[in-house]
């Protein structure tokens with residue numbers, strides 16, 4: 001597959017002096033489906049311990065039931081897909097789709113206020129298990145009302161709390177550590193790319209919310225074997241910040257601790273930042289101690305909220321986002337091209353019919369003249385036939401992306417809410433980190449000119 005980096009805002013890599021990397025799902029790639037399945041299984045155990053019914057044990061994980069960018073309506077037990085204006089474009093209650101009429105009845109306005117705490121965004125690749133578990137419990141409550149299952153909003157909070165706990169108490173990390181080849185995808189290209197960037201004088205650092213021991217296990221496994229010009233990953237990275245509380249890391253003032261790489265023990269640290277391993281801290285320390293202008297730093301992450309949005313809003317560092325689903329999305333764009341062309345042809349066939357109908361109806365109302373009603377009906381039928389053809393084609397086209405939700409980056413004719421956030425906050429984006437690091441560190445990314453509606457004429 002070709003290496004591709006997509007540009008929202010012009011970025012000259014030559015001007016970038018420091019490149020910061022998130023670890024999980026950015027520098028370290030996971031086998032997401034297997035990893036999410038693990039989270040789902042651990043969630044089951046934790047929820048049953050919390051008093052949820054034993055029936056949960058029989059739940060089967062379906063990785064494709066949810067996609068990134070969906071929003072959970074905690075109060076009503078629904079999953080929603082929104083477009084760039086945060087209008088609902090598709091919805092599910094439990095495991096069943098909500099039809100358009102029903103959706104209009106439930107939601108007086110199609111526009112969702114995402115500031116409302118009843119809505120929760122599924123904005124990372126590792127919250128798929130969360131959305132899937134929530135929907136399956138909603139379904140169970142619907143099917144077996146006699147079971148003691150709390151209100152949907154409480155279910156949503158319980159699932160999130162159980163998932164946080166699985167991340168925090170080590171249950172997920174311990175399972176990953178025990179079987180690294182199962183969960184982690186090693187990639188030589190990334191390591192070679194990092195070494196190439198170092199040759200050009202770029203400094204590379206890590207800011208991760210994970211702890212030092214977990215990071216060390218993953219880096220020893222996925223980085224060290226591929227190093228040519230460095231003995232270990234400790235030499236490759238100029239500094240490593242663990243347990244960063246992103247997104248707080250980007251806007252708060254948090255103290256920095258030094259980590260002893262041999263023992264993992266921490267000590268207070270009041271000196272200016274220098275090469276080494278740290279815990280905590282904040283973005284301000286980096287720009288201040290290294291005397292950097294914010295736009296001399298490029299930070300790369302996979303989490304729109306934790307890595308990208310607050311960073312862009314609060315720090316003005318340059319941003320790059322890794323969207324692993326993009327490979328599938330682009331491949332599918334290519335696959336469905338014949339259907340897309342067919343839809344366009346039908347739209348073109350429809351246009352003259354619609355014009356003719358408008359003309360006939362206009363004459364009928366304005367001139368009060370005798371109009372051929374049969375002709376009007378015939379044209380209306382033809383348009384109806386074309387519309388149902390188009391509807392079926394769109395269904396087939398969207399199912400190729402995801403059977404329930406269609407395309408990740410689009411909602412109907414518009415951008416999806418997720419795509420809108422990517423466009424707004426990520427200067428550049430790509431499917432995987434090696435797409436960027438395989439390029440020259442002197443690359444000039446030029447943003448395409450975006451036409452206004454009135455410029456499309």
Ligand SMILES: [Mg+2]
Nearest residue numbers: 022024025302
């Ligand atoms: Mg990450």
